[in-house]
Amino acid sequence: MRRFNRRTQVVFLAALLAVMLLGVYLVGALIPESAYASNYLTAKQPPSWAHPFGTDSLGRDLLMRTLKGLSISMTVGLAASAISAVIAVLVGIAAATGAKWVDAVINWIIDLVMGVPHTILVILISFALGRGLRGLLIGIAATHWCSLARLIRGEVLQLRNETYIAVSRRLGKGSGWILAHHLLPHLVPQFFVGLILTFPHAILHEASISFLGFGLPPEQPAIGIILSESMKYLSTGMWWSAVFPGLLLVLNVLLVDKLGDQLRRILDPSSAQE
Amino acid sequence: MALEAKNISFRYSRKEPWVLQACDLSLARGERLALFAPSGYGKTTLARLLAGYLTPTEGQVLLDGAPLPKTGVCPVQLIFQHPEKAINPRWRLKRVLEEGGILREDILDAFGIERPWLDRFPRELSGGELQRFCVARALMSGADYLICDEISTMLDVITQAQIWNVILDEAARRNMGLIAVTHNRHLARRVAGRIYDLSRRQWDAADSNGA
Ligand SMILES: Nc1ncnc2c1ncn2[C@@H]1O[C@H](COP(=O)(O)OP(=O)(O)OP(=O)(O)O)[C@@H](O)[C@H]1O
Ligand SMILES: [Mg+2]
Secondary structure (H helix, E strand, O other): OOOOOHHHHHHHHHHHHHHHHHHHHHHHHHOOHHHHOOOHHHOOOOOOOOOOOOEOOOOOEHHHHHHHHHHHHHHHHHHHHHHHHHHHHHHHHHHHHOOHHHHHHHHHHHHHHHHOOHHHHHHHHHHHOOOHHHHHHHHHHHHOOHHHHHHHHHHHHHHHOOHHHHHHHHEOOOHHHHHHHHHHHHHHHHHHHHHHHHHHHHHHHHHHHHHHOOOOOOOOOOHHHHHHHHHHHHOOOOOHHHHHHHHHHHHHHHHHHHHHHHHHHHHOOOOOOO | OEEEEEEEEEOOOOOOOOOEEEEEEEEEOOOEEEEEOOOOOOHHHHHHHHOOOOOOOEEEEEEOOEEOOOOOEOOEEEEOOOHHHHOOOOOOHHHHHHHHOOOOHHHHHHOOOOHHHHHOOHHHOOHHHHHHHHHHHHHHOOOOEEEEEOOOOOOOHHHHHHHHHHHHHHHHHHOOEEEEEEOOHHHHHHHOOEEEEOOOOEEOOOOOOOO
16 A cells, blocks of 8 residues: 555545445344344354354354444444544643633543553443443543543644634634634544544444443344354354454454544644655 | 823743833824834834733733723734734635625725635735735724734735725725834835834934824
8 A cells, every 4th residue: 555645545445444334334224133033043154155254153144243233333433432522622622721720620630531441441431320332332432532632632722822813802703703713623623533543442442341241231232242252152163253253343443543543644744745 | 092002011921031111102093103123122012012912011001091902893903914824724715804894895906806816715825915815804893093013024016005005095084093013114104104213212303293
């Protein structure tokens, strides 16, 4: 991929990702439950034309289950990263424009949240909120806004000193107007890059927490659940039940991560010319 | 009815030296004065103080006897030396103008602002073209006092004359107070009734007609 410039790479990645995400999402949402219903006659089958990913110990088709699981994981991941990006923008702006003590308190909280390992925090929060989707969402969102909030804070601090903002004030515009018209539009790219960069984290956290049994309930075929079930049967030689869902998860995460990284570099003026 | 600097002193921080000390200045509506000094004597600083962009360390800036209003359109508008800094780079120029108030076709025409420019972004115009937008925006805001901080140093003679003609016309018509900050003695003589030399802290001898 070295031969293509960054913009081409981003467009290519974004297109690939869009197709893949949309495909997975649509298929996942459209799959009827019957497609991955248990069927003891087809239990523990290795990959074949009828079941490309094989079947699990209950005879459920693993391709369908994986797609459904990815679709759920992606919904959780998207929702969690969107919430955390919104938190980051609000907190970042509050820190940059609020009183000194507000900034100090926010910085203190950021240090605190960043100091504790995410997985432990997410487990604690989602456990305290009674597991399930809601706890998981809040747990992931509450732990992933920190670095974006820092970035936004710095950006707003710099913007606040721009001459055109001072001019706007002298032309009679209030703080709310300036925030909506001068500041927020400037933060849109950061918001989306932050969201995209958080997305793979969110999916991985969802998968790992569910895998550990603290996240989504077992009846939802999230990727973490599929992987954790497949672990039980790995020793019996059912390699396919872990390998295919795992690979698809990793592929998704890598793609999104790569896209976010390239976008970030395009927006970063020091490497934008590459 | 006047804009006054009453015994103002200013330094950018405690550690830095005074830029201005015990400075007095008064400008009535309808009056035009030029501020003249070599580089680094605090012309821009004084201009920013008078328009409320900076607060004096000591002393006061008064408009008709009261401090400058903190909210609403400020009756004292400053035009900066570098127009590209005074304009949001992400906005089309139509939006930039509308921030100042309702578009006035007569001002656009007087400045020779071509209508297609309104749909462009600031980086797609030259410095001189941008400066016309900054002046137009300030005029459309309905200001009573206009402070021009070396607004035409980067412009060619013809453009310079055009811009100043519009400003002088408008100032006369609306009975505005005008301060022109400049390095250029000829320009100072042409646009202003009196000239204050900040480096010698005196009204210019040649043109002095009141202090
Ligand atoms: N933001 C700032 N922080 C600290 N010092 C400053 C700042 N702006 C200006 N100064 C200092 O204040 C002094 C006066 O600067 P000012 O810009 O007012 O001069 P000027 O007369 O407008 O010069 P010029 O003709 O070059 O525009 C200078 O010594 C400058 O170094
Ligand atoms: Mg200056």
